[in-house]
Amino acid sequence: MSLRWQISLAFAIGAGAMAAIFGVLVYERTAADRAAHARALESQRAQIAASLFASTGRLALGASVNDPSAPAALRRAVDDGQVASFLRTRDPAVVWAAAPLKGGIGGIFVNTSFAGEEQALAALRRVLLEIGLLSTLVIAAGGSMFARRLSTRLRRAAIVAGRIGEQDPAARIGMHGRDEVAALANTVDRMADSLQQRVERERRFAADVAHELRTPVTGLLAASALLEDGEAAGMVRDRARRLARLVEDLLEISRLEAGAESSQLRTVDLAALARSVCADHPVSIAGPGGQALSDPRRLARIISNLVDNSCTHGRPPVIVEIADRSVRVSDSGPGFSKEMLAHGTERFASASSARSAGTGLGLAIAAAQAGVIGAKLTLANNACGGAVVTISLPDLHKTAMSEPWPPEQCSPAC
């Protein structure tokens, strides 16, 4: 049950119980007062009738002597010489009173209908019930409104907290107020701030390391090129090259993750692009071909990384399939492991043993580049077990054409 309903229900139960207790008390008190009043009045009447009967010998005020229809308890009390009254509340509602006769057996009995009083009490019961129900409803509604405010704020906090965790680390709840909900929201915001700062620091650290490595690695690369050919020189050159590649890849992914990259859209012939990218790879290009509005350089980078990946980790034949707004690179190797299918586009996701040939950043870069051009990268294994990566390009034609072009390209004359 949602918090809102729980709170509304608690308000309703509380209000209902209050109304019930109040109603019962008021009713009981009123009923007791009325009964006591009627019995006192009737007793007085019986005494007056008894003294009139004693002095004049006449029965007045509707009195009777030793009425056999009088309640037995009353008759016994009169026999004991007491003035007594008796109230019957139904069938029919009537109040009796009796006064003993001086020097005789029995007494003078009077009675009056109590039905009018009973009707008034029934009306009071109805009114009290109505008031009770109405106040319960009003208070429950008020509680529900209060709870709605509370639950709306809590829900907003929950939604934003979810966004922070999933795709938008910069999202903040930003709630004002001094209550616990605001305190919770502000704590979540502060936590997100510090998490974001930590992530930012780590990202910057990777970028700084790569940046600092640039100059020494460039020197190493240049110096290794000077070595006389030989086995040792070959090893040094190869490792220097790989180190340089790693530094470049780290810098590229740092730039991409910093989110400062923008894309330069053109109409791209996907098959022609794939052919030029794969010129140096043993790759066959298939599919009906197609065109897309995209950034050719970034797309080329993605295809190149995927093809590199397939040629290094997979087995031939490596096939690049081109369709309308999609490029699919598949090989006939062992395919992606379960872990790779889940986390393959994270940095250094592949097991270090599998990385001996690459930098471990190829897929991460491809995914980040895809993000810049609004494309989606999907990792899968095909029926024969080979790895399949699909690039799905967005349909930018409609949206892009209606958007203003960057100033540099806005008019033919500029």
Next chain:
Amino acid sequence: MPGTRVLLVEDDAVIRRATELALRRERFAVSVACDGLEGLAAFESGRPEVVVLDVMLPGLDGVSVCRLLRAESEVPVVMLSARGDPVDVVRGLEAGADDYLSKPFEVAVLVARLRAVLRRASSARSGSSTLQSGHLSVDLDGAEVRADGEVVALTPTEYRLLVDLLEHAGRVRSREALLQSVWGYDWTGDPRLVDVHVQRLRAKIGRESIETVRGMGYKAVRA
């Protein structure tokens, strides 16, 4: 091209020395400088045919050096960008650089870039010896461009870009096609090279001579 004079301005001692030795092996005549002022002085005294210029230099940085060189010479300049920072690259190109390489680079790639730049500088054309388009006339034998009769000083890269566009006047040239024909790049070429060079060309010969065809590329206006 034996004995081509190259000036290498680079502050890191290992990169400078190793690159110098590697370029010598490729039979370039290399002079070196380790900061901007020394680089300018070496340029004055050595009159190199091509300059390799690091962006990050102590004191006077590479971008400023490039601007000062451009003020008096059309010598081809290849920048070495330490950052790969897009802003850095664009600033270098706007200051007049012909091409750039991001560190870390392989010397073989630098040599290829230098040869491509030098080819632009010495490219001799066959066939028709003048191109005429509107207020522009290009003497292909003398590699001289005149706008309304006035000689316009263009760098070899700007010149090659203009000739390419004029040879295809009235037709759209994609950035990729221009990168391939002027700079000799495959798909790895940076389209900003084209954008910045077109801007520089327009500043020299008039904005209206080259049209931007959005999403496609550039087009020389047919006279």
